[in-house]
Amino acid sequence: MxxxxxxxxxxxxxxxxxxxxxxxxxxxxxxxxxxxxxxxxxxxxxxxxxxxxxxPGFIDLQVNGGGDVLFNDEPTPDAIATILRAHRRFGTTSLLPTLITDTDEKMRAAAHAIADSMTRERGVLGVHFEGPFLSPRKLGVHRGDLVRRPEPHHLAILAPPPGCVSLVTLAPEEVPDGFIAALTRAGCKIALGHSMASYEETRTAMRDGLTGFTHLFNAMRPLGSREGGPIAAALESPDACYGLIVDGEHVHSTMLRLALRASVGHPMLVTDAMPPVGGHSDEFALQGRRILARDGRCVTEDGVLAGAALDMASAVRNCVARLGLPLERALTLASREPAHFLGLGDRLGRLxxxxxxxxxxxxxxxxxxxxxxxxxxx
Missing domain, CATH: 2.30.40.10 (Urease, subunit C, domain 1)
Structure with missing residues (x-):
């Protein structure tokens, strides 16, 4: 027995x-x-x-780094293992290492490292490619010289191997017709982010297979009275899954509460975590830029937000303390909802x-x- x-x-x-x-x-x-x-x-x-x-253990779909390691700098199995250990201290039992906009070579290295890690690390679910097909008008800290339009070879880079999740964040208005549908057929999960897409462009992308929204409100066309943009599309759709960074810095608590009350879809927590989470250093380099971790924020020297100094336990705690959510609801946002989005709701996110x-x-x-x-x- x-x-x-x-x-x-x-x-x-x-x-x-x-x-x-x-x-x-x-x-x-x-x-x-x-x-x-x-x-x-x-x-x-x-x-x-x-x-x-x-x-249920927490599931984080947007983890740039942890334990003083940045995935873009070190797209290797050893770096992934360090990031996993750093976030496990805060209740995250599975995650997607996230590569922000970078070269094709770096994207291939990340995909290979993930495939290798998944043979030995149960906490790795796949990879999140945040970029490089983004709007030049909503870059955040992504490098504009690395942002580009997709070419045929990118489908092979982004397509997940069996048993692996590949989440691709893109701006629908910056990719050619048929590209989102092709990614969907290849098995990718598609999210809108760093985008100036209109409401109609967003709805068209959703018909082609886009179901996710990366850090809702941040780095996307704002909600307007005459142009709802991606935010309106996300909040009105029962099939939409959208990530929220609940750190008191990225989105005002009032907006988060409104989104949680208004949505008929699937909100979920993400950290957008950078190397200081679970690490010891209060600064790091991001593609040649100095990033400072101060007072719970990760910012460039000129004050632009650069990811977050947030762990998932703190995100859950903030949902209760700042947003007034019941603890049970906050827990589902960190576990059941991300599992649902990834198509893993039959094996993760519940006890x-x-x-x-x-x-x-x-x-x-x-x-x-x-x-x-x-x-x-x-």
Whole structure:
């Protein structure tokens, strides 16, 4: 008989409901049962501290770096392992290393590193290419000299190998007709970002397969009374999934609350994290520019936001403290919703039989992390 592990907690949130005095039973990498704590038998039991919660592990779709490592600088399996370790401290059990606009050579290196890492690191789900097909009018810190229009060979670079997610953030108005549909047929997930697309251009892209919106509100055409742009399209569509950076810097809390109340779609938390998260340095270089991490912000020397100094536990905590969300709702934004967007909602984002045993234990008053498990391993 295979050895079973039971993680017992005062509160288990399974992604939908709360269970009190419950335990999650794990066999190999998967959850086999969620049961009452008193009913656990024939298993090694790990009892969490009094008052602790156990919930699905956090999933982050936009991670530029961590542990003083920037993925653009080091698109290697070793760098990915460092980034994973840095974010796991904050409850993130799986993520997409994110490559911002760079050369074709760097894009190929990133894709190869991800494919290699996925054979040994259970926390890697794939890769996020944020660029290079972006609007010159909404660059943020992306280098304008590296922004370009797609060519036929880019389909081969971006297409995911079996079992790997490839998320591509692009500006629909900057790519030729048929390109988004071709990416969709190749198995990519498509998100709008760094874009001046109109409402109609956004809707056309959605008909071609675009379902995501990268850091909604930031680096995109603003919501207007006569031109709703991408924001209106995202908030009105039940099929749209949009990322929110809840750090108190990127988007005002009032706008975030309005978006969460108005949407019929699928909001989700992202960090847009940079190397200082889980690291020791308060500055780093980004493609030749000096970036300073000060007071919870990552900015260039002239004050332009450059990603975020945000971890997922803090994002969840901010949702409760700043936006007034119930803790359960905040947790789903960090787990169930991103799993749904990636098409992995049948194996990640919930604590239920058959799901991978990715879990986070934390103190509910401040979302301080006690322990994490990835595929059943702590």
């Amino acid at each position: 295979k050895e079973r592990l039971a993680i017992a907690a005062d509160i288990v949130f399974d992604g939908d409901s709360i269970h009190r005095d419950a335990a999650v039973l794990i066999e190999d990498e998967a959850i086999v049962a969620l049961t009452r704590r008193d009913d656990v038998a024939a298993a090694t039991i790990v009892d969490l501290p009094a008052g602790a919660w156990l919930a 239920a039989p058959g799901y991978r045993a990715d879990m986070v234990a934390f103190a509910p008053h401040d979302v301080s992390i006690i322990a994490t498990w990835v595929a059943g391993a702590s």
